[in-house]
Amino acid sequence: MNYPVWELAMGAGVLMALVSVLHVFVSHFAVGGGLWLVLTEARADRRGDADLRAHVKAQSKVFLLVTLVFGAITGVGIWSTAALISPHGIMALIRAYVWGWAMEWVFFVVEIAAALVYWYGWEKLDARTHRIVGWIYFIAAFMSLVIINGIVTFMLTPGGWLETKEFWTGFFNPTYWPSLVLRTGASLAMAGLFTLLTASFLKKGATRTWATRWSGGWVLAGFGITLLTSFWYDAALAGAMDAVAGTLGLPGWNELTTGALPVLPQVLWYFKLGLVAAMALSLWPLLAPSLWNPAGGVLIFLAGLLAFFGGEWAREAARKPFTIYGYMYSTGVLLADEPALAETGVEASTRWLNPASDTPEARGKDLFRAWCQPCHTMDSYNGLRPFLARWSEEQTAEMLPRLQHMRAQMPGWPAGDRAVADLAAYLRGEGAKGDASFPADPDAAGRLAWDLHCGLCHTVDGYRELRSSLEGMDRGELEELVDGVADLMEEMPPYLGDDVAREHLLNYLETVATPAATEGSES
């Protein structure tokens, strides 16, 4: 670990997600909105429709305030936030893709200038020149997407770049094209979402009816493209993940979506739910434009936000625990450096250890900050306290050298005995501040016991499923299994929970082992 880590109780990932979802939401609007403006303006000019022209002008003011201010600044914000949270990742990206960003910057300059000239040029520029400026805006904004899409998809599916380290190989990576089409669709839909909201405030009349229908069509068509492309994208992503899995020994797509990465199926579901909900809602302005109102505008807006939230989170989640998949972990360690790290041990590789830390807990805290905090918090995102509160220090110490076997794809932590003891001491101290009790409901208690012990590496029916091994076992056999579990294989830690937890765990395992009682149990 090369850099200091910003100690952030809410979790670095949450802050990053917040800034990026907001930016991505607006930046897609910036792309699609450009096209909406010029096409709608052209129609208004063709038909001499002054009301529609006024609507476009008002919309371009919203556009100016939303994309130029909020979009541009949060774009810079993503960059500076990412550098605070993942400095090694940004540094590698800058080294690999600075010319890509430099090209994107040119389009950014043109885009901003065009947006300003477009706004200040209403009633001043002749209609044709005004529309040309609008087209320049749209093309520049779209080209920004064309470039940034290469860098963003590179982080998740670097493909052949892992071998060649060549700019364009990484740029036109396995998910580049599906992602570009998917995001283009989303951009069109965003234009529809924003303009539906503003159209809902127009005075009733033919213009409002037409504008409402028109924008509803953008949502339906845009998200339709996104939804259809998402199957292409999923297939490309699965292929890319499987290709890396084959060469680097990581879980493939099937494993990732069936439990190797616990959060992925859930957020993919948010994505598709948001898309379908927005598309369904878009039928309202399409079929009954006269009934369209601001409440509908807000509702469809929220559905769109859910889709973006799920989509971006899925992309981030699928990449974990890497910053650049198959190349660099979120901790900044390169996959290629793992053997060397195992040689030197984590302590010698941690640059930012406080020289004043002279107790095991204090040294453990320094290690925690450097090695755990890039992905974990105590009580918030990927919170550890629920586990630590119910684990003994001994159990924590048994887990630390086995992290690479856990199902969330954690990298290994090759630490010496002292480092393990220090970190375990710190974690026990944090755990002691938490709630160690089990819920009164026996099912919930059993489920929690499973999560604390078996669920870290196994699922019931999906990835590394246990049901087939447990099925048919009686209570006595299950007890024997739990108590002797460390003898099964080297990777398994011994069972070190207390008797209460053991009882809850056995109850839960019994429900898995007994076919009649298995309904609804998953994960």
Add this chain to the structure above:
Amino acid sequence: MNPLLPTPDALPIPGPAPLFTGLLHLTFVVHLIAMNFLLGGGVLLIVALIRRKATGDVHDRTLARLSKLLPTLFSATVTTGVAPLLFMQVLYGNFFYTSSIVMAWPWFSLVLVLIAAYYLMYLNSFRGPALGGARGAVICIAVLLTAFVGFLFSNNTSLMLTPETWGPLYFAAPGGTSLNTGEPMLWPRYAHMVLGAVAVAGLGLALLGRRERGDAELGRHLVRHGLTVFGVMTAVNALGGVGYLMGLKRDVMLLFMGDSPHATGLMGAGIALTLALILLAFRARSRDGAGLGLLSGLTALTLAVMVLMRHEVRDAYLGAAYQPQSFAVQTQTLNIAIFAALLVGGLITVVWMVRKLLQAS
């Protein structure tokens, strides 16, 4: 060598280091001009607000003119600021990222402060007179926030130069709440920037006055007032420059006073240019703005000299910790060519659009 200094990334840099340094300097000068117009323009906006006696007087018209212009200058400042930040990170990323993390919360707040300042500028621009008594507050807060952005940048760009201060600051507050206020060069460095911004904005005002067609009185006022601001503030800022020099580490200061011929030469050029600017400013003022073109060119040149001096300070502070010759280089010739072509095409497009707008106005 400081043990806390992160090693630069293992990947090669995609072009020769001097190319990135050159692009950094070039884009930074452009950014400085835009930033000076914005921040200094904000200060002049407050001046106009204070001097305004009645609706429609020359200060009121100055206020209106500046209010309309500032949001666009905000855009120009942000867009031109991205490029130097980008090129700087190729070379100095490991310094810059670490200092950013040490002051993480203030640095993160940049996004929020920028958005707030930007919106307030637009509020004043679109709704100015309608704001009534609140207008003064809106303008002052917007300008203070803009100045605060500069303060954050001064903090970070000075903190990145002193790796020896990172450890104590970070370990005292790993939550990233520190600022670099213990650094002797911070305040003079910031003051030098702000004073310079007001001076250059004065020149901007004079240029605006020269372009004024419809309102001859306003045009004359802007030229005279702007050149006064420019001349006086440049003189004041010469003293600010002396303060900045005194705030530097002694061995770095001495580089500019004979120890390094290169740095001393830049210093000499800076002093000569500053004197010339002051004289030319008052000369132009007495001649109703004649010679503004020359003055503008020399101002841009002065800013370029200042940027080069700032670069000397940076490399002198970093010393052996910064070794660009140790970077592996793998030049991406095709990409550099594409960037250059896009840049030319992009600039032509921007100039075409802006000219169309100005012709139509």
